[in-house]
Amino acid sequence: MLKTLITAVLGLAALAANAQNGFTLNGKLSGNHEGQKVMLTYRADDKAVKDSAIVKNGGFLLKGKVADAVKAQLTLKELGEDKSPMTMEKMLAQDAQEFFLENKDITVTGSTIRTALIKGGAAQADYLLLNSQLKPLQDKMKPLSAKMQQYSKEKNDKAKDELFPQLRAIRVEMNKVEDAFIQQHQDSYVTLDLLNGRSGVIDVEKIGPAYNALSPRMKASSQGKKLGERLKVATKTDIGKPALNFVQNNTEGKPVSLASLKGKYVLLDFWASWCGPCRAENPNVVKAYKKFKDKNFEIIAVSLDDKKEAWIKAIETDGLPWIHVSDLQGWKNAVAGMYDVKAVPQNFLIGPDGVILAKNLRGEELDKRLSELIKN
Structure with missing residues (x-):
């Protein structure tokens, strides 16, 4: 009888513990x-x-x-x-x-x-605190955002352009509030979420110190471990590091390696046919390619497409005459994983010695940097 009673009590205690775990x-x-x-x-x-x-x-x-x-x-x-x-x-x-x-x-x-x-819960309490600190700036941004939507509907690009400096200035102030929160709350899931939000493209010099300052509990969490692993990859593919070699098939199904281009300046460009910003950036890349293609410069573009037809059509439509490769696995592309590419467009400029010289050159920046490097 006593044994049965003890078993029942232990069972109820286990149920209570399980209930508290949810x-x-x-x-x-x-x-x-x-x-x-x-x-x-x-x-x-x-x-x-x-x-x-x-x-x-x-x-x-x-x-x-x-x-x-x-x-x-x-x-x-x-x-x-x-x-x-x-x-x-x-x-x-x-x-x-x-x-x-x-x-x-x-x-x-x-x-x-x-x-x-x-x-309910410490994380939500932290989130409410952060939101209370951001609210005055969010209140300033709301009417400007409403105007931006209105101008977008009206296709009034001039008015939109005039609003951008005001919106950027408020965003800078919001970043300062978030920076202070990150420094003051290193054992908070909200801090970890902020760092993840800033890690679509990891800036090792900014994210690294903030991650290292996190509490052991945050680093041991599921999201903390993932960010730590991504940071390791980003460190391996940072400026000054040797570019990681890879082999993927081109549009004809033939394997192409990054190593085969050693001795040239190479732009490793990550993009996709469905990526609007990528397609908008392509004319700038075409311009740079035409200018430098006969001066020891090549481009190898890795597509995050999963449908070959769409990939080929985009290459033809945008007139992209350089090397194209893909495993057609979308976001699971093996090379994207090697380089921690979680957002596109992204690119890496690699020197003739295979070392990464620059990252994410946009617009005229690519032309300017290549002009500095390639003098003749």
């Missing part, structure tokens, strides 16, 4: 949202996770478990699915809010999701 998200909305759907979305192990609940008597409840605190989003939707394409206007009009989800009791209270107060 999150409970309890919402209470004062507006008229009866029957609407609340969507919870976040990413775990690079996969999208979705859950939902229906608002009943003004409330909703969601439960689950996350490995680490993670940025998530709550969105309130009508029960009927809207199958029309997502537009910028629709995205901005969504009744949604981002927050940090961790295995705690979390409360959501307000008249809408957008304006609700979301509380």
Whole structure:
């Protein structure tokens, strides 16, 4: 009897412990949202996770478990699915809010999701603090952003160009606020999220010291480990380091190696047919290629396409007469992985000795740098 009682008590204790290991998200909305759907979305192990609940008597409840605190989003939707394409206007009009989800009791209270107060967990407390510090600058930016959207609809490029300096100045001030937060909160998932947000293209000199200053707990988290691994790769492909050799097939299915171009100045260019900024940059690259192609200069372009037809068509349409390679694996392209390419366009200028001389030269910068290097 005693043994059975002890077993039961231990079982209840285990259940209680397991319950504490998960999150409970309890919402209470004062507006008229009866029957609407609340969507919870976040990413775990690079996969999208979705859950939902229906608002009943003004409330909703969601439960689950996350490995680490993670940025998530709550969105309130009508029960009927809207199958029309997502537009910028629709995205901005969504009744949604981002927050940090961790295995705690979390409360959501307000008249809408957008304006609700979301509380629960240390990460969300940090996020609320950062948002309170950024709010005065965000309030300055909102009317300017609204004007920018208006001018875009009107195709008033002159007015848009005049707004950019004001928006950039506010963004600089926001960066300063975030920088101070990063320095003061080195054991925060919010700091780790800020660093990840700045790491689409890793600047080793900026990201490296900030990552090294993180607490052991942050470095040991899932996102911390991934950023650490990316930083190692970025360090290997930084300016002054030997370019990593690779072999991929060209448009005819024949293998081409980077090493075969040693002795020349080489632009290693990452792009894709579906990448608007890449296609917009191509005329500048064509101009530089025509100017220097007979002066010991070559381009090898690695495409992040997954459809050969689209890749070939873009090469022909944009008139790109240099070397093209791809494994047609999209974002899983092996060379992109070697060079930690998480955003395109990106490029690396490599010297005749195979050492990386510069990164991400845009517009006239490529022509200017090649003019400095190639004198005759």
